[in-house]
Amino acid sequence: MSDNNSIYSKPVTFSVIALVAILVGSIVTAFYPLARDEMHPKLDTLKQYTALELAGRDIYQREGCSVCHTQTVRPLKTDVLRYGDYSKAGENAYERPFLWGSRRVGPDLARIGGKYSDEWHNQHFLDPRKFAAKSNMPVYPWLENVNLNPTTVESHMKALNFSYTMDEIVALSDKTELEALTAYMQFIGTSVDKFSLVVFSEDDYAEYNNIVKGKPEAAVRGKSVYLSECSGCHGKRGEGDLAMPLAEYGEDMDEMTAFMTIANGLDGFMPGFINTMTKDQIAGIVEYLRVMSAGAGSGTVQ
Amino acid sequence: MSETAYNNRTVEGFLISSLVWGVVGIVLGLLVSMQLWEAAFNFGQYFTYGRLRTVHVNVLAYGLGLGAIFGLFYYMLVKLTKRELVFPKLARAHLWLFNIGIAVATLSLFAGLTQSLEYAEFEWPVDIVVVIIWVIFCVNIFATIIKRKENQMYVSLWFMIATAIAVAILYLVNNMSIPATLTKSYHIFTGLNSANVEWWYGHNAVGFLFTTPILAMFYYFLPVSTKMPIYSHRLSMVAFWSLIFTYLWTGAHHLVYTPLPDWLQTVAIIFSLMLIAPSWGTVVNGYFTMESDWSKLQSNYLTKFFLAAVTFYGLQTIQGPSQAIRVISSLIHYTDWVPGHVHMGTMGWVTLTACAGMYYVFPKIYATTVYSVKMANAHFWLVFIGQIMFSLTMWIAGIQQGAMLKMTNTDGTLAYTFMETLAGIYPYWQLRTVAGVVYAAGMIIFIINIVMTIVKGRNILASQTAKA
Ligand code: HEM
Ligand code: HEM
Numbered sequence: 001m002s003d004n005n006s007i008y009s010k011p012v013t014f015s016v017i018a019l020v021a022i023l024v025g026s027i028v029t030a031f032y033p034l035a036r037d038e039m040h041p042k043l044d045t046l047k048q049y050t051a052l053e054l055a056g057r058d059i060y061q062r063e064g065c066s067v068c069h070t071q072t073v074r075p076l077k078t079d080v081l082r083y084g085d086y087s088k089a090g091e092n093a094y095e096r097p098f099l100w101g102s103r104r105v106g107p108d109l110a111r112i113g114g115k116y117s118d119e120w121h122n123q124h125f126l127d128p129r130k131f132a133a134k135s136n137m138p139v140y141p142w143l144e145n146v147n148l149n150p151t152t153v154e155s156h157m158k159a160l161n162f163s164y165t166m167d168e169i170v171a172l173s174d175k176t177e178l179e180a181l182t183a184y185m186q187f188i189g190t191s192v193d194k195f196s197l198v199v200f201s202e203d204d205y206a207e208y209n210n211i212v213k214g215k216p217e218a219a220v221r222g223k224s225v226y227l228s229e230c231s232g233c234h235g236k237r238g239e240g241d242l243a244m245p246l247a248e249y250g251e252d253m254d255e256m257t258a259f260m261t262i263a264n265g266l267d268g269f270m271p272g273f274i275n276t277m278t279k280d281q282i283a284g285i286v287e288y289l290r291v292m293s294a295g296a297g298s299g300t301v302q
Numbered sequence: 303m304s305e306t307a308y309n310n311r312t313v314e315g316f317l318i319s320s321l322v323w324g325v326v327g328i329v330l331g332l333l334v335s336m337q338l339w340e341a342a343f344n345f346g347q348y349f350t351y352g353r354l355r356t357v358h359v360n361v362l363a364y365g366l367g368l369g370a371i372f373g374l375f376y377y378m379l380v381k382l383t384k385r386e387l388v389f390p391k392l393a394r395a396h397l398w399l400f401n402i403g404i405a406v407a408t409l410s411l412f413a414g415l416t417q418s419l420e421y422a423e424f425e426w427p428v429d430i431v432v433v434i435i436w437v438i439f440c441v442n443i444f445a446t447i448i449k450r451k452e453n454q455m456y457v458s459l460w461f462m463i464a465t466a467i468a469v470a471i472l473y474l475v476n477n478m479s480i481p482a483t484l485t486k487s488y489h490i491f492t493g494l495n496s497a498n499v500e501w502w503y504g505h506n507a508v509g510f511l512f513t514t515p516i517l518a519m520f521y522y523f524l525p526v527s528t529k530m531p532i533y534s535h536r537l538s539m540v541a542f543w544s545l546i547f548t549y550l551w552t553g554a555h556h557l558v559y560t561p562l563p564d565w566l567q568t569v570a571i572i573f574s575l576m577l578i579a580p581s582w583g584t585v586v587n588g589y590f591t592m593e594s595d596w597s598k599l600q601s602n603y604l605t606k607f608f609l610a611a612v613t614f615y616g617l618q619t620i621q622g623p624s625q626a627i628r629v630i631s632s633l634i635h636y637t638d639w640v641p642g643h644v645h646m647g648t649m650g651w652v653t654l655t656a657c658a659g660m661y662y663v664f665p666k667i668y669a670t671t672v673y674s675v676k677m678a679n680a681h682f683w684l685v686f687i688g689q690i691m692f693s694l695t696m697w698i699a700g701i702q703q704g705a706m707l708k709m710t711n712t713d714g715t716l717a718y719t720f721m722e723t724l725a726g727i728y729p730y731w732q733l734r735t736v737a738g739v740v741y742a743a744g745m746i747i748f749i750i751n752i753v754m755t756i757v758k759g760r761n762i763l764a765s766q767t768a769k770a
């Protein structure tokens with residue numbers, strides 16, 4: 001350091017050496033991978049965005065949804081249980097930029113496509129608290145009032161080199177931002193099959209039914225789960241809303257079928273709950289459905 | 303006006319701008335912290351959490367952070383090169399452009415114009431302004447260093463040079479995009495590369511915005527304000543080179559367990575662990591410097607700022623590498639633990655060091671003393687307590703939610719729904735807002751103290767001119 005001829009008294013030499021020091025790691029970890037095939041995989045099932053879906057993705061970026069929602073399921077058992085199959089490299093071939101996120105204030109969305117109906121999403125964006133009373137997700141009422149601008153969306157499609165038809169573009173002027181965002185939600189994750197680590201079987205049913213059936217405390221627990229997880233779609237008192245009423249469902253239900261329906265879900269946008277609920281809780285809900293119908297919705301269980 | 307006085311005005315301009323942006327960013331920080339526990343605090347399209355959080359981060363990183371960096375760098379540059387800036391007018395233009403740039407950038411983020419790349423959210427027209435700002439800055443820095451009147455370059459100048467070079471490369475590469483319209487562009491890199499380049503950039507934004515410039519300040523303002531020489535220059539040298547070499551390898555530790563190829567993740571994890579050594583080189587250097595005279599803690603109010611700042615930095619650089627390890631990442635990634643880590647760095651290390659620098663510079667500019675040491679002490683303790691409360695609550699919240707999300711029942715199903723884990727952390731979020739208020743109170747006292755110091759200084763100047 002006291003040496004008057006060291007690099008510490010030659011700013012240009014010093015800067016060049018510093019530049020090299022900075023570049024080595026950059027080249028190996030950021031630039032070199034650009035050229036590697038393993039960084040450009042593509043699933044055969046992966047589709048390009050349609051104009052409507054891309055418009056929705058732009059809105060997702062604009063509203064900053066990615067500061068609360070991730071879009072990557074980690075290959076960890078509990079991530080896969082909660083959200084579905086873990087994220088594949090080949091799902092990302094059209095992602096500019098990637099929207100994996102770094103924070104999960106809300107749940108991961110990598111497998112959201114096809115999980116709910118369009119109507120569910122539309123209503124959820126207008127009032128998340130209808131479906132999850134304690135949600136902190138903001139409301140997005142303005143999306144409903146603004147129609148898409150076809151020229152803007154077209155220039156976006158062009159920039160990304162995605163193929164589109166003029167009919168598709170023209171049709172956009174009738175679509176609201178809300179519809180576009182919902183279309184994007186339904187697109188996400190559709191290149192990967194739906195997947196559940198746990199599947200509920202008939203043996204499971206027998207075991208739990210014996211413990212729970214006819215127990216008032218099971219129905220009380222079932223009610224609280226029902227109110228937090230089911231009422232958004234089936235109504236607070238089972239009167240029906242987005243989905244059919246359940247108020248009379250329990251009257252002559254086949255308990256095993258009810259069990260399997262709640263656990264594994266149905267194709268027409270009834271999500272399965274087996275991954276996120278104990279079998280005990282599901283049995284409690286079935287018991288509650290029975291009690292609810294017996295009291296004809298007047299609420300014998302308080 | 304003399305050249306020195308002119309340059310001092312520029313320095314002062316940057317520091318005051320920094321504080322103004324700081325107030326905006328901190329108020330927004332309080333608001334976003336409230337939005338997390340009460341959705342009713344989202345007000346209409348321009349004030350939802352999704353947009354405001356980004357504004358909070360950018361206004362503080364670039365308004366408060368860069369403003370302080372530019373101001374304090376120009377000050378140090380003049381002292382360390384023993385000459386005035388080569389282009390003083392350019393520095394003044396830099397000041398104006400900086401404020402216009404931050405204002406436009408902030409408005410554009412409110413409007414929802416974003417590239418969705420963390421710390422690189424600005425759309426391409428704003429990027430161009432940023433590049434111009436950086437070029438002006440580099441021209442002045444390098445010209446002044448080359449024409450310096452002091453043969454040896456001091457450590458702080460090394461860190462300045464590294465900052466200037468690294469930020470230029472990082473910013474230019476990660477902001478390459480395909481413009482579609484004036485207000486919208488798409489990342490030129492796709493999928494895995496988009497993620498990998500972004501976090502190479504993102505981690506080094508932390509490295510060359512929140513670390514190397516702050517180290518430049520630390521190495522200069524610690525010795526000049528406490529009159530204790532840096533313990534070991536050999537250690538400074540080793541720490542400098544190993545730090546700037548290692549930092550660039552670690553970006554993928556933000557992408558642990560994503561579809562990014564394993565080797566990239568593993569390289570990043572290994573280099574993150576190695577990064578402890580160069581970071582602690584500075585921490586040790588700082589401790590030994592202060593050890594030469596602990597009585598300074600009593601006699602010089604700034605000593606404790608440096609002691610606390612470097613301690614936060616030391617904790618930060620142990621915590622950071624641990625977070626990179628796969629098992630730990632699997633628990634805390636995506637949770638509140640990370641904002642806990644972030645704010646120990648930003649509220650503890652970055653703002654404490656920058657504030658100490660400002661406490662030194664403002665009185666120097668006016669050849670006076672700080673308005674009130676008592677207020678400075680109150681500032682210190684409020685910020686210190688506010689920051690510790692903030693990070694502690696977030697670490698607890700992060701571990702609690704992380705653990706609940708991972709808990710399974712004996713039958714192999716998940717123990718908690720997502721909403722149950724979320725509801726469990728609302729109380730911690732409310733406490734965090736309280737912590738933010740405590741911190742903000744400290745910062746307000748700081749700003750009042752600085753304003754009063756300026757008023758005092760200007761009165762002295764005025765009376766001197768009157769006499770002359
Ligand atoms: C009153 C003080 C502050 C409060 C209440 C506050 C609040 C917040 C909140 C609520 C978040 C979002 C956390 C989340 O995603 O869960 C955040 C993020 C952030 N804040 Fe602050 N903040 C404060 C001060 C600061 C300061 C002084 C700085 C920097 C100079 C800063 C830099 C950041 C950064 C960089 C992030 C992004 C972190 C990430 O992406 O993980 N904050 N802040
Ligand atoms: C040895 C040094 C450090 C290492 C290895 C390190 C490591 C890490 C890791 C692994 C994460 C990602 C956590 C996750 O999402 O799971 C992270 C996040 C972060 N760290 Fe550090 N850290 C270091 C020092 C610092 C310092 C000194 C600061 C100064 C403020 C800082 C600021 C941040 C910020 C802002 C983030 C949030 C990034 C985001 O998600 O937006 N870190 N760090």
